[in-house]
Amino acid sequence: MTQTLLWTRSLRYGPAGAALAIALLGAVAALQFAMPDTMPVILPFSESFYARTLAATDNDLRIDLANKTVNAAPGRAENWLLLASAYQQKDAALSGRVLDALRRSYAAGPLSPDAHDWRLAYVFSNWSLMPDDLRRAAMAEAEAYATRYAGFVYIKELAPTLPDSEGRMALGLVALTHDRAMDSARRVAQHRAMREITLQ
Incomplete structure (x- = not known):
């Protein structure tokens, strides 16, 4: 009897719960995408990390966020350039890390x-x-x-x-x-x- 009752409730509320979860996830994604530098990073969109990297003033934080940007979307050349720029500001010279990021940007999108x-x-x-x-x-x-x-x-x-x-x-x-x-x-x-x- 209790198994039948649980089965009936899961059939009734399961799809509604899944739809609610999908709608909530979609709303969070839309807010994070619309306001990448103010919303907490819940979903790893490269745009969120990109905007935060541009706003960061600390070099180590910039490099960390730029790496997260690249990890979120490694196929985007501009993400590799963001990393190259962060390395350039940290190293204050044309370093091997900068050259590697430039090469990867050309590989991702010449x-x-x-x-x-x-x-x-x-x-x-x-x-x-x-x-x-x-x-x-x-x-x-x-x-x-x-x-x-x-x-x-x-x-x-x-x-x-x-x-x-x-x-x-x-x-x-x-x-x-x-x-x-x-x-x-x-x-x-x-x-x-x-x-x-x-x-x-």
Whole structure:
């Protein structure tokens, strides 16, 4: 009799309890996602750790939170860059940890749109100290990024501000090459348009 009563109650309240638990978990996740730096970290979203890392002032805490960010989403290049930035601030130099995090960011997303700006600025600012593999990766990224108008504008504006003269020349060459290519494409388009007008 008691087994039947328990079975009946579990059938009646079990799905409702599961639905309530799922709804509660969803609400917590939504709040944590909406307010990553104020909500306690209940679910390990990388965004929560990312926002907390940016807000942290202590270097050791920044590194700890950046590691948690990477562990929560290792496939996101910007998370590896956050770790590289945290290491850079702690080490105050281009260390092996920074280089490793940069390499991993390229492995995770060589053309990640959320990683272009900081990564290109950092690599080209330290161009003379960068190993060849990171130079090649940065050049490939800059070449690809420059094919988009926003990327071209960013690279063209960044190049003259770089402190490393070799990096300034390398990125300036990318900007110059794509500037000429865009100019050539504009001329071809104008020529075609004029030709179509004269044929009409």
